[in-house]
Amino acid sequence: MTEHTHVHGEHTHTHSPDHKKAVINRLSRIIGHMESVKKMVENDRDCTDVLIQLAAVNSALQGVSRAVLKEHMSTCIVEAVQQEDMEALKELNDAIDTFLK
Numbered sequence: 001m002t003e004h005t006h007v008h009g010e011h012t013h014t015h016s017p018d019h020k021k022a023v024i025n026r027l028s029r030i031i032g033h034m035e036s037v038k039k040m041v042e043n044d045r046d047c048t049d050v051l052i053q054l055a056a057v058n059s060a061l062q063g064v065s066r067a068v069l070k071e072h073m074s075t076c077i078v079e080a081v082q083q084e085d086m087e088a089l090k091e092l093n094d095a096i097d098t099f100l101k
Helices: 017-042 047-082 086-099
Strands: 004-008 011-015
Touching: 011 017, 011 047, 017 047, 047 086
Parallel strands: none
Antiparallel strands: 004 011
């Protein structure tokens, strides 16, 4: 897997291929888990069991969200601060506001 570089405002940065692969793998597991929950509902499984599985999916999704946020802060935001790119900081604040709604 090759490194991926993209532009934010005035700066560019590169994401680790290992990090990208780890996030994709985690998302794939979450998607598989959601398919299982969907089948549980289709098969009229007990609501308590469905809720427990939804809680597990929610926890996994929060975990991958934290991983993406940490990577963003340690790459994109560190570089933005070094380059005094205040627009990137505003974008981060807006993303956090949206994420935490």
